[in-house]
Amino acid sequence: MTGRNWEQEFSNYLSTERNYSEHTNINYLHDIQDFHQFMVEEAIAQFADVAYADVRLYLTYLRKKEFARTTVARKISSLRSFYAFLLREGVMTENPFASVSHTKKQLRLPKFFYSQEMEALFGVVYDNNDPLTLRDRALLEILYATGIRVSECAGILLPDIDQTYQAILIRGKGNKERYVPFGAFALDAVNDYTIGSRDVLMEHHQKEHNYLLVNHYGDPLTPRGIRYCLSKVIEKAALTRKIHPHMLRHTFATDLLNNGADMRTVQELLGHASLSSTQIYTHVTKEHLKDTYMKHHPRA
Structure with a gap:
């Protein structure tokens, strides 16, 4: 060697x-x-x-x-x-780590936002129409509508958005591309933001680029910047428990499965290479069903 x-x-x-x-x-x-x-x-x-x-x-x-x-x-x-x-490469004749059994990972269920918490978050970004609130509204609507990662969201370019078919081209891990659909709320939020916020900031600071999301200087919003914006929205919503922006992705998957979506579709939308990565959400939905049963069945 x-x-x-x-x-x-x-x-x-x-x-x-x-x-x-x-x-x-x-x-x-x-x-x-x-x-x-x-x-x-x-x-x-x-x-x-x-x-x-x-x-x-x-x-x-x-x-x-x-x-x-x-x-x-x-x-x-x-x-x-x-x-x-x-x-x-021919350096080894066998892999000494191939048959190693290590301590199994502890199962940690993904945390998600409850419906009342989502309502509180949306209430914050719909309270006025100033440029940065319009930006945060589009950001929140996109993340909840698509379940994409924060890093993927930062990479969205204007040509990636197909308004006719209401889908966004997402570049995920390993440069793998996938199309993710989005709904009317996200579409309206993106259009309002583009006209009332992005165009204004870009023109004011004389910036030219194709990134959808920008900061107050008109520069592309970084993943760190997105996390900061979301943290401020969460803070304004006055939610009491410890939460993280990535919970929007978990909420997206959980809500789809709770409303009857099949596992393979959710896997494709999330951009998971393996179905096992998506199956963790079935544990969440089972817990949700159990909680609902225990609260509402007369002989639970």
Whole structure:
């Protein structure tokens, strides 16, 4: 293995062949670097020298450091992928992480907004028609209507919106594209925002670009900016429990399933590569059904 930077080659592979985002790439490399530090402490010279017994020792090492189960699972997954790459390149004859069983991830149900909470949020963005409120109205309507991620929302361009068919071209993880429909409320909010807010801000600050969502300077709204705008809306709505903007995506999926949408359709709309990622929402809907039953059945 000497003479070649396998970590860098793996990083290039993730970027070019797997189309992974820079953020995901950095997380993979961070996990590999942590493992390399463990190798140094255990006097393991190079990646090719790692055996299954070393992997079991590494699991013990992680548990002693009291990492969360989800963190341990992610690190093992990263290293399994890295060694699969080394196996493909002929560096290894077997993947020492292939058969490792690690602590199962704790099932954490997605949190979502209840109907009265959604009403409170929409009440905030419909209280006046100043440019930034129009922007926040369009933002909230789009996220709830489509269930897209905040990062995907930031990337929407004006030509991506098909008003005739009421669908938006979304560029998701791994540069995968999908069309997501949206309803009349979102359509009206986008049109009101474009005319009464975006055009005004762009002209005032002499900016030219195709990004749909802009800040008060007319520059494209970043994912961080979107989270800030949503946090302010949530704050104005005076909701009492601890909430996060990503809950809009969970609410979108939960509301669809509660109203009879099939799992495959929700999977496609959310842009999940695997159905297992979408199935977590069935647990939420079951809890919703149980709560409704216990509150309303006379002999519950």
